[in-house]
Amino acid sequence: MIRRPLRPLARILSARAQGKDPDLIEAEERAARLAARHRAERQKAETRLLLLGLVFVLGFTTVAGRMALLSAAVPVEPRAALSSDPIRAQRAEIVDRNGALLATNIVTASLYAQPATMIDPKRAATELAAIFPDLDAGTLEARFTDGRKFLWIKRSISPEQRQRVHDLGEPGLLFGPREARLYPNGAVAAHVLGGASYGREGVHAAEVVGTAGVERVFDARLRDPERSEEPLRLSIDIEVQAALEEVLAAGMAEMNAKGAMGILMEADTGQIRALASLPDFDPNLRPPLPSRGDPAESPLFNRAAQGRYELGSTFKPLTVALALDTGLVAPSTLIDTKGPMRWGRFTIRDFHNYGPQLTVEEVIVKSSNIGAARIAILQGAKAQQDFLKRIGMFEPVSVELTEAARTTPLLPARWSDLTTMTISYGHGIAVTPLHLASAYAMIANGGRRVTPSIVLKDVAPDESRRVISERSAAQVRAMLRQVVLRGTARQADVPGYEVAGKTGTADKPLPQGGYARDKVISTFASFFPATHPEFVLVIALDEPVNVINGTRVRTAGWTAAPVAAKAIRRIAPIMGLRPGADPEHLAPVLYTLAGNE
Structure with missing residues (x-):
């Protein structure tokens, strides 16, 4: 940069030649430079002020825009903000087994409130109630009116309820999208499916999680995107399931029972075609778990997979099966059944006096407690x-039910x-x-344990x-067939289906x-057809x-057995089983084939 001199020589010489004072020229140059x-400093200051103003304008614009967005946005329920993972609905x-729908999803809505934007909170509360x-x-x-800014009112509402809330015209009542679990068959197979509820929730989404049954066991698989x-795909047949539940409900009412349960299982594979427990519930409106009292009194209690019972004489075939397999007895072996049988200070009695001796086969057919006890002591x-x-x-x-x-x-x-x-009895x-059904499947399929x-x-x-x-x-199968033909389960006989x-x-x-003397669990464990068993019931x-x-009678032969017969009449045709020839005179042939002597 070339600086201007304060005393320019040309102007000084000219001023002297004209007789002027050269100092004035220096003063003018000094003033011009100042x-x-x-001007340069003013321009620099103005530029700085302009830039600073632009920065402030941009900052305030950003803050104002963010505040506007927040005021217009729907608030997120706090619990949903705890996790950064997206909610997958x-x-x-x-x-x-046939592809019939048991559980699906429907689009519904949730209802929440922004009290700060409400016009008439009192009217809104009255109308919502x-x-x-x-x-x-x-x-x-x-x-x-307590100052909160967000309030859940209903996690899920029906389209009709949404319309009625909408018609209130209250701007502080808002809706969020929801996906809800729907069970189109209502209470049918309720204890198998279990039910689902909401897990993590936000205004715009909610996580549906299984709470019981297969919904809970396979929760991760069902939520996998x-x-x-x-x-x-389940192994149950919804038509068979519905028929079994209907028969159980009628039998429960007819026999004045407080509860009932039924299991239909494939003898060879352990695949469950139907599993029912009554009383039951509608998984669309699943009731809360009981907070007090006996859990078995709740309709949520799965009697088939969760109830533990002493199942009485249904254990006798298991006792005989072991004795036969170890060679301790044969079907025709005579067993001392003289009673009552005393063991220390305890006494074992039979329902009737069956005489001093019974064959092993008759121990099963007549259901002798003393005979089963004698066989158990042998082994x-x-x-x-x-x-x-x-x-x-x-x-x-190890079935796919949480309760089991x-x-x-x-x-x-x-x-x-x-x-x-x-x-032994x-x-x-x-x-x-379910334990009992698995054991009878072992007898029915020729001696192999199955996994339900x-x-x-x-x-x-x-x-x-x-x-x-x-x-x-x-x-053992031959003996159990005789129980139905001439023993304690004659009420369970269904011509054409060879029930054992x-x-x-x-x-x-x-x-x-x-033990209570006037309260019993009556059970009938069976399979059919006896000659080639396919199903355990x-x-x-x-x-x-x-x-x-x-x-008044409570024994299984007059309570559970006739209900089982009605169930077989209903479900066997549904599964494609056609009744066949079942004359009683073929029974001796069956014994011979089974190795009876």
Whole structure:
């Protein structure tokens, strides 16, 4: 930069030549330089002020824009903001073995409030209480006026309810999108499906999670986005399920029972075609868990998979199966049944006096407690324990139901000789009906243990799971057929379907110890057709009372057995089983084929 001189030589010489004062020229130059410097500094200051103003304008514009967005946006319910993971609402459908829909999803809405934007909180509270009877107008009004900015009112509402709320015209009442679980068959298969509810929730979405049954067991699979279009296929048949529940409900009413349960299982595979427990519930309106009292009194209680009962004489075929398989007895072996049988200070009695001796076959047909106890003593406590353990009576049933996985059989603390005898006829050990169905499947399929399953899959017979020989299983099957033809289960006979099975009537234990004399669990465990068993059916009634000619009877032969017969008549044709020839004179042939002597 070239600076201007304060005393320019040309102007100085010219001024001297004209007789002027050269100092004036220096003063002018000094003033001009000062003015130029002032202009430069002013321009720099103005530029700085302009830039600073622009910065402030941009900052305030950003803040104002953000505040405008926040004031216009719908508030997010705080619990949903705790996780940064997105809420996935989509849930896969559930279908039966034939593809019939059991559980699906529907689009609905949630209802929430922004009290700060309400026009008339008192009127809104009153009108909402009229639309939703479970809401209290006073409580709502108090919450609308206590200063809160957000309030959930209903997690899920119907389209009709949404329209009625919309018609109120209250700007502080708002709706959020929801996907809800729908069970189109209502209460049918309720204990299998279980139910679902909301997990994490936000205004714009809610997570649907399983609460019980297969919905809970397969919760992760049903919520997997990659498999949302792939339905979960169960092994149950919804038509068979509905028929079984209908028969159970009618039988429960006819027999004046407080509860009923039924299981239909494939003998070879353990696949469950139907599983019912009454009373039941509608999973669309699943009731809350009981906070007090006996859980078994709740309709949520799954008697088939969760209830542990002493199942009485249905255990006798298991006792005989072990004795036959170990060679201790044959079907024609005579057993001392003279009674009453005394063991220390305890006495074992039969329902009737069957005489001093019965064959092993007659012990089953007539259902002799003394005979079963004598056979159990022959085999011993250790052999009985090992056998029951091998057929799964010591552990929960590994079926895909949460309730079953948590239910361990109740076993005696000390396995004495007396315990061995009482367990031989189903007292002193408490198991679920699912345990019993699995054990009878083992007899029906020729001696192989099966794993019950509620999910449809290919299952091949596994010889490595053999528990007893085919010969022993066939001998027991022949005996159980005779129980229906001429024994305690004659009410269960269904011509053409060769029903075989065993009744069991067990007194219910009292909470304070001992047994009730007027309350029983009556059970009929069966399979059909007897010559080539395909299906196992277990029916049990809780505290039944059947009145016949003015006489009150509770035994399974007059309560559970006739209900089972009605069930077989209904469900066998649905499954495509056609009735065949079933004359009684073929029974001796069946015994010979089974190895009876």
